[in-house]
Amino acid sequence: MAAAARVTLADVYRAHERIMPYIHKTPVFTNATFDKLIGRNAFFKAENLQKTGSFKARGALNAVMSLRERNANAAGVVTHSTGNHGQALAWAAQTVGLKCAVIVPRDTPQVKKDAITSYGAELVLCEPTPQSRQETCQRVAEEQGLEFVPPFDHHDVIAGQGTIGMELLKQAPDLDAILVPVSGGGMASGIAIAAKAMKPDIKIYLVEAEGKMCEKSLRAGERLWPNPPRFLNTIADGIRMQHLGHLTFPILVDLAEKDVFSISDADMIKGMKFAFERMKLVIEAASGAAVVAAMSDKLAAMDKDMKNIGVILCGGNVDIDKLPWY
Numbered sequence: 001m002a003a004a005a006r007v008t009l010a011d012v013y014r015a016h017e018r019i020m021p022y023i024h025k026t027p028v029f030t031n032a033t034f035d036k037l038i039g040r041n042a043f044f045k046a047e048n049l050q051k052t053g054s055f056k057a058r059g060a061l062n063a064v065m066s067l068r069e070r071n072a073n074a075a076g077v078v079t080h081s082t083g084n085h086g087q088a089l090a091w092a093a094q095t096v097g098l099k100c101a102v103i104v105p106r107d108t109p110q111v112k113k114d115a116i117t118s119y120g121a122e123l124v125l126c127e128p129t130p131q132s133r134q135e136t137c138q139r140v141a142e143e144q145g146l147e148f149v150p151p152f153d154h155h156d157v158i159a160g161q162g163t164i165g166m167e168l169l170k171q172a173p174d175l176d177a178i179l180v181p182v183s184g185g186g187m188a189s190g191i192a193i194a195a196k197a198m199k200p201d202i203k204i205y206l207v208e209a210e211g212k213m214c215e216k217s218l219r220a221g222e223r224l225w226p227n228p229p230r231f232l233n234t235i236a237d238g239i240r241m242q243h244l245g246h247l248t249f250p251i252l253v254d255l256a257e258k259d260v261f262s263i264s265d266a267d268m269i270k271g272m273k274f275a276f277e278r279m280k281l282v283i284e285a286a287s288g289a290a291v292v293a294a295m296s297d298k299l300a301a302m303d304k305d306m307k308n309i310g311v312i313l314c315g316g317n318v319d320i321d322k323l324p325w326y
């Protein structure tokens with residue numbers, strides 16, 4: 001991959017100016033019961049209420065708008081994703097009037113295919129293998145002259161996700177730390193760039209699905225995961241990538257804490273249930289991971305001076321007929 005200049009706070013500000021008219025400035029919720037439970041103050045950034053139901057709308061829209069600025073004749077965009085990024089890119093392209101194609105494996109549930117087409121994207125079916133996804137994406141990009149927008153390893157996507165951190169610190173300026181669910185690391189690196197530039201002492205903690213083993217690679221400063229990349233076996237479909245990205249990894253080595261919160265499926269469910277029952281918020285398992293990380297013994301054992309904790313509720317796209325506790 002060609003080396004790209006690292007995203008800066010200025011890129012995040014520019015992204016915010018671009019996307020602000022189209023996205024929600026999501027609310028930050030507090031909960032007295034939760035605060036009593038953890039002995040600190042938690043500030044929940046509700047990206048589950050974002051357009052398309054996840055923070056992904058920010059990065060996707062910034063990438064599409066920035067492409068349009070660079071090339072007024074751009075034909076459109078393409079990606080391969082069955083999840084939140086696919087929906088978000090379809091929505092972003094529709095928002096600015098560009099074409100979008102999304103490659104999905106044949107066996108993708110109809111409900112997900114419908115979500116993507118409901119935002120006006122063309123659905124292109126491929127075989128259910130990573131290789132078929134990539135080859136089909138490349139073919140469609142070439143045939144239709146579309147630009148590939150990957151889910152995390154992309155300058156404009158990272159800058160777009162960084163707007164969460166910038167917004168959150170304006171809404172809750174006294175934060176000491178932020179807990180961020182991580183898959184490829186686009187959201188965490190964007191938030192880290194913005195938050196650390198605005199408040200250098202703030203700590204950024206990654207929250208991963210069990211089995212990702214980020215901590216080892218972060219401590220070594222080297223991507224130690226086995227190849228080829230695989231998906232983790234977890235209920236949290238938003239955070240299934242085992243590897244961090246090539247652009248995001250060095251950013252997180254520099255800016256994130258080396259202590260990582262590793263969360264089991266059973267614990268993610270506890271986090272989801274707390275948000276459903278006590279906060280009346282519909283959140284998906286990746287968000288549940290951040291909630292439960294804030295309730296964990298690991299956080300309890302950390303510095304008591306860390307009083308104010310940001311918790312990113314990254315998405316709310318759950319299939320209500322298949323909630324993971326049934």
Ligand SMILES: Cc1ncc(COP(=O)(O)O)c(C=O)c1O
Nearest residue numbers: 084183184185186187238314315
């Ligand atoms: C709900 C949700 N949370 C977290 C993530 C992780 O984002 P990233 O790949 O930028 O680390 C994703 C990615 O798809 C997601 O959909």
